[in-house]
Structures are given as structure tokens and as C-alpha cells.
Amino acid sequence: MTGGSWLCLLAPLGGTILITLCGTRIPRVAAAWISTASCFVAFGGAVWAFLGVHDQHKALLRGEITTAWTWLQSGNFHAGLQLLVDPLSVVMMLIVSGVGGLIVLYSIGYMDGDDEERRYFAYMSFFVFSMLLLVEGGNLLMLLIGWGLVGLSSYLLIGFWHERPSAVQAAKKAFVMNALGDATMALAFFILIAHTHSLGFGANFNVRLSSTAINLVALGLLGGAVAKSAQIPLQTWLPDAMEGPTPVSALIHAATMVTAGVYLIARTYPIFEQARTVELIAAGTGALTLLVAGLIALVQTDIKRVIAYSTMSQIGYMFLGAGVGAYANGMFHLMTHAFFKALLFMTAGLAIHALAGEQDIRQMRGIGRLMPFTKWCFLAGALALVGIPPFSGFFSKDSIVASAAALGTWYGWIFWVCGIAGAFLTGLYTFRLWFLVFPGEPSPFVREHYHDHHGREGAWTMLAPVGVLAVLATVGGWLQWSPRWHPFTDWLAPAARTLAIAEPTSTQEYYTSAATVIAGLAGITLAWAIYSEKSVTIKALPFWRRTLEHKFYFDELYDAVFFGPAVAIANGLRREIEEPVILQTGTDLGEATMGTGGVVRRIQTGLLRTYVLFLAGGAAAVVLAFLIAK
């Protein structure tokens, strides 16, 4: 069991190191296959670990910690290189390595021909390693290390095409916003160390801290989660992150990294349950984000950005679930979301690749006629996203919304309404995308630019993972149907037990499901009416349109509040202090030295008699001094 976890963690690292060391000596495609193989080996390790945990599950074992060595030691503070194998980490390991492996396989076809393919695959393996370190970390320090490394990998991969200034800007933006979250998390850890002298899970989860301390810790953790998962107010980096290659968007910004925030809340739930207010703030943030993101997605014209906002919205659902206390539901939605969101990104990538990089949906009309496989796979993903049975999203999303209702409080009902409204919006924007892109006659642009790959829609390395994920998106949800049959929740119970007040009753589940499905279908119908049949036209509403297109002016707000003053301060400092004082000091010193030299130079008259005079005068002075001293 623990061997599986080590294998899972170290295989992608080994892949990265191997690719880096081989450099340009191996062909590009060899690097690609090394990376893919390392991810699948990691998946094997994850399965091995899963089997081990499953065996011991009967004994309701909490999980086993395996320590390599004591890494950090200071006084009575120890932090070991520890991995934790328990149901929660195994779920994440399977998702990350499995979906990650499929996506890396897909990249082989997608990135074929790129000059820097080796660097790409080294980064991808490194990302998988970092994410696995995050989820397998046996103490908070390992988690933080993984946290930082996934931020780094994200930066490297978003800015992969570094000749593009927009990509570089997006990478920096992502990194800086993530760094904000890292900082708050580090502060939370400092408080924990101050109280418990340890960063281990057990030591920190079983202790009772003072109310202020625990609230601060929870806020710090929430800050990190919000930054990493692109929730309001730190969400502006995620749409820009679409500058990276599509498989990167699929892996990092849909399936795995952005869900790390949810994982964090689930992992540290004892802390959050002690700081219930902060936990509910997390749920509120999720509810707000899912609405805002859904609204913004309605006006986006870039296919990847629509899916990005959809990701933001769905993570809002997961935050909602974890925030109210239904951790297993949140994790289940994380799993199904990984399937269908990666699927959506990858099918979009197929279309983008076939059209040689075009991402504007207004140009891509009718491509479904030329790419049927892509069309049906996208449809499967879209239905899963909206939550139509029997697709996977239905089973996971509804239970989250029902958990909100189970709370019974006023905010619980608000969350419930948000969830239903979000389902409507999801249907609307998803099928707006569908109807604009896939069905119908191919547009002249499509006809002119479409090129297939030797008669097929793409290389087999691209089609096979899409197919696998389409199947998973369809049947993945059949693992659990909350009212009747919940093996997933039971399995996760030792690691992340659902809060009692967040357990919905069967009735709540049923009517919630009905409501969300009806809302979703309503959204689909409206989208069909507007975009396909064109029987309904929406009013112009220029104010709302502008606001949504500017993403509720978050970027402008941050620009004015943070970036503008920072630049002004920097420029001011440079003008007032650096140039006149610091630089000028150097110049002044030089000039003063030269000036002094010019003056002293005149002592060298060249006349012997002057020199001797100085000698004699000096000797007289010295003798005088001696006489006086005597």
C-alpha cells in the first residue's frame, strides 16, 4: 500500500529527470512517451495503493503514514518527508494520475511538431509529480511544498509559448495571485506551529485552539484555497491562463490543480469545523462564484474561456459542498468534474487543432458536420456538465445542492437557490456554446481552414483519451446515487466524514434533483431557442452586456487598486530616491574623487626644490612634535 504511494509519487519525477537529463539526445516523441509512461506507472501505483486501502478499509483504518526521513528539525519541531495513504489521498491519486495520464497521452498528438516538445513533457511530468506530492503529503509541510510546486508548474506551462507576451503576462498573473494564497497559508501554518509545534495532521487536527487562532488559521487556509481554485476574489487569473496549450488547460486548470483548494478544505476539515463561520464563508464564496462565473460565461466568444468560466463555476459548487460540510459530495463532484471538464477541453482542443489554432466560436460554426466523433463526445461532456441523468454530473451536483438545503438555515436556503440558478445558467451557457459551434452547416471559415489528420479527426493519441473520458463522463457518476446507494461517501468516511447537519434526507435529495434537472433543461431549451432556432431574441441590454464582457470589472478594479498604485510608487521611488540619491551618490563619489585628485595633483610640481622644501618642512614639524611631547 505504501509502496504504491511511493511509486505513484516518484514515477513522474523520474520521468521529468530522465527527460531533462537526456535533453536533445532523444527524439521529441521519445520524451513524450517517457512522460506518458511515467504517468501511467503512477496510475498503477495509485491502483496498488487503492487496493491496499480497500483491504484495510474494513478495519476503518484512518490511513497509514510512511516516512522517508526527518527533513526539517528545529528545536522540538519536526517535519518528516511523509506520505499519507488514506481514502481521500487515494481518490486524488487515482484522479490525478489517471486523468493526467490520459491528458499527457493526448498531448502527444496535440503538441506534435512543436519545437520545444521535450520541455513541455518535462513540465507536464513535473506537474503531475507536484500535484501528487500535494495530495499524498503526510503533513502540512509536504502539502505546502506540493502547493508551491504546482503553482510553479502552472506558471511554466501557461507561459510555455514564451514568445507570446500575452502568455507571459498570464503566467505572471497566475503566479502572483497564487503567491498571495501561499502567503496566507504560510501565515496559517505559522500560527499552527506556534500553538502545536508541529505540522502533522494528527497533532493539528485533534487540538483545540483558541477561537481567534483557529479562525485565523482557517482564514489563511481559505485564502490559499481561494487563490488556487480561482474563486472570487482571486479568480481573474484563470481565464487568462487559457493562453497555455489546451492539454495544460485540461489538466491543470480543470481537472487537478484548481481542485486542490477543495482537497485542502476536505483534508483540514477538523480545523474548519472548529471555525464554522469561516467554513460557511467558503461555502458562500463558492455560491457567489458559481453565479458570477456562469453569468460571465454567457458572453464569452473564446471557446476555451467559456469552458474556463464553467470550471470556475463548478469549483464554486465544490466549495459550496465542502463549505457546508458535505466533503464527500464535494469530492465526488471533483471526480466527475475531472472527467467531463477534461473531456470538454480535449474535444475543444480537437476542434482547435483541426482549425489550426482558431478559438473564436463565431468562426467555428458547423464544425460538427466535419468532426462527428468530436461532436458526440462534446455532447456527452456538455450533458454531464449540465447534470442531466444518466450522465455523471447529475449524481454529483445535485447532492451538493441538497446538502445546502439540509442545513435548514437561511443561508442554506440561499445556497440552495444559488445552486438551482447555477444549474440554469450552466445549461444556458453550455448549450449556447454547443449550438454555436457544432450543429448546422459548416461556415466558410471552417470549410476553408479545416484539415484532418490522415482522414481521421486527429491522431489516435488524441482520439483514444477523448473516447475513454467520454465513457467515464457518462458512467462515472453511477458510482453513487446519494439517496439510495453511496459507496463513495462511505469509503471516504474515515478520512472526511460528512457533517451531520449537512446530510440531506432522501426527500430533499429527490426534490433538489428534480429542481436542478428542470433548471438545466430550461437552460438548454432557452439556448436552443436563442441560438439554434433563433425564435427568441434577447433584448440588447448594453449595460449588462458590457459588464459581463468586462467580467464584472474585476480586472479593472485590481488594476486600479493594486497595480496602478504599485507602479506609481515604484516610479515615484525611482524618480525621487533611486535616481537622485542612490545613483547620484555613485556619480558624486566618482566626481569628488576625481576633483580631489585634480587638486592633489598640483602638489606634483616636478620641481625638485619644492619637494625638498616639503621634506624639510615636514621634518621640522615632526621634530617639533617630538620636542613638545618631551
Place this chain on the structure above:
Amino acid sequence: MSGLVVASAGNALVWVVWVVAAFSCLGSGVAVVTFSNPFFSALALIGNLGSLAVMYLLLSAEFVAAAQVLVYAGAIVVMFLFVIAYVGPRRETPWSGGPSWQTIGAVGAAGALLIELVVAVGMQASGSLSHDGKVGAAFGTPAWVGRVFLIDHLLAFEITSIVLLVAAVGGVILGSHTTRMDPGTISSDAAQERRQDVEVVR
């Protein structure tokens, strides 16, 4: 002043000899500095050196006195005379040339030194200079000097010999014909160029 006590004729004789030697020393010193013809200055130096030798004899330093006459008057002044003869007649008056502050400063510095030294001597007169006594008969003899030089101060002896060697070599180099130089008053930069021209032509 204890020196004024005339205890015996011997003492008086010594005093007379000393006065004569001292005055001729200082007089010839002034002459060295003030004559405009360098030849006469060198001759005055001989007188100065002779008076000093007499004073050394009064101070029981026979070997040093002999060496003074032989080396200084016999060798160094002769060298001076050779060079003065080679260089030719040049007359130059003292106190001439240079900025006025130089002359005033010169007098000031020299005078200050002089006064300070006199004061120092005067101050010491009651201190460590009051010791008096007899010296042995061997004090100042060549054998005694040789013994002290070669036993107590061997390092100084050897270093002095090295200095003499270096000076000899230096003198030879400075005086030798090392470059093909055209006559005429030319600066060293032009001389460098001419040298290069000569080599290029060759």
C-alpha cells in the same frame, strides 16, 4: 657650563683646537652653499671635511677620522671635481630662480630645523647628556672598530657592501653610452620616436 672650567693646559689646548675646527667647519660650510662657481664649492667642502676629521680626532675616533679623510676628501670630492671639470663652467648664483615663497619657505624650514635641534640639545643638556667619563685606550682604534663592526654589526657591514655594489653598477649604467642619441635638446618622447624611426630604417 662645565666646559669653561679650565682645569689644565691640556684642556685649554683641546678647547682652542676645537674652536678653530668648529669655526672652519661652519665657515667652509657656508662657503660651499654660497659660492657661485661649483669648483670653489667643492674645494670648500674639502676644508669642511678636514675640520670634521680634526673634531673626530678630538672625540677619540681615530679610525673614523682617517676614513673620513681618505674616503670623503680623497675619493668623493675627487669624483665631484672630475664631474665638475667634465660638465664645464657653470655659474649660478644662490637665491636666484623659483617662486619667492620657495626662498622664504626654504629659510623658514632650515631655520626651524636648526632652532629645534639647538633647543633639543639644550633641553637634553641637563639630562642624559650630562654623563661623562673616560674611555679605554682602545676606543676608536682600527682594531677595535674592526672587531665591533664585524662581530656586533655584521649585517650592517654586509648590507653596506651590497649598497656599494649596487651603486657601482648603477653608476656604470648611468654613465654608459646606451642609446644612439642625436645631439640637441630634445625631450624624451621625441627621443622615443627617433629611436623607433632609427630602428625602422634599419
Place this chain on the structure above:
Amino acid sequence: MLGPDVAWYLAVAAFLFGIGALGVLIRRNPLIVLLSLELMLNAGNLALIALSRHWHNGSGQIFALSVMAVAASEVCVGLGLVVAINRRNLALDVDKLSELRG
């Protein structure tokens, strides 16, 4: 000690030194400068011999002999310079020989 006290000899030496210093400072012919330099050295020698006699320490005379030897070397080199200057037909005037200036 017969005759004057050592203080008198030291006074003579001081005067001689002053005269020599004055000569070095005010004369322009390098030969005269060297002669004046000899005066100063001899003044030092006189002081050394006098004090050696006074304190019965032979080191004074030894020092004086070394000074003599060094003075000889210095004169040798100095006169070599004068000869070299003269051979290049430069003016024998220390005020004019001033190219080593800043």
C-alpha cells in the same frame, strides 16, 4: 672628557645640518645640491661620533662608517645622473628638470 662637552659638538652638528639644508633648498645647480647634501650627512656623522664618545658605545662609529659608505654610493649615482643629463644637453638646473610632474 677633555675639551667641550658633547653638547657643543651637537650644536656644531646642528648648525652644519641647517646650513646644508639651506643649500639644498636654495641652489639650482644639482652639483651644489649634492655638495650640500654631503654637508648634511657629515653633520649627522659628527653627531653620531660625539654621542658614541659620550656614551662609550661603539655603534655610533660603526654607523658613521656605514653612513660614509652610503654617502659615497649616493654621490656616485648622483654624479652619474648629472653626467647623463649633461650628455643629453639638458640644462643643469633642477628647476628645469621637471618632467616628472602631475
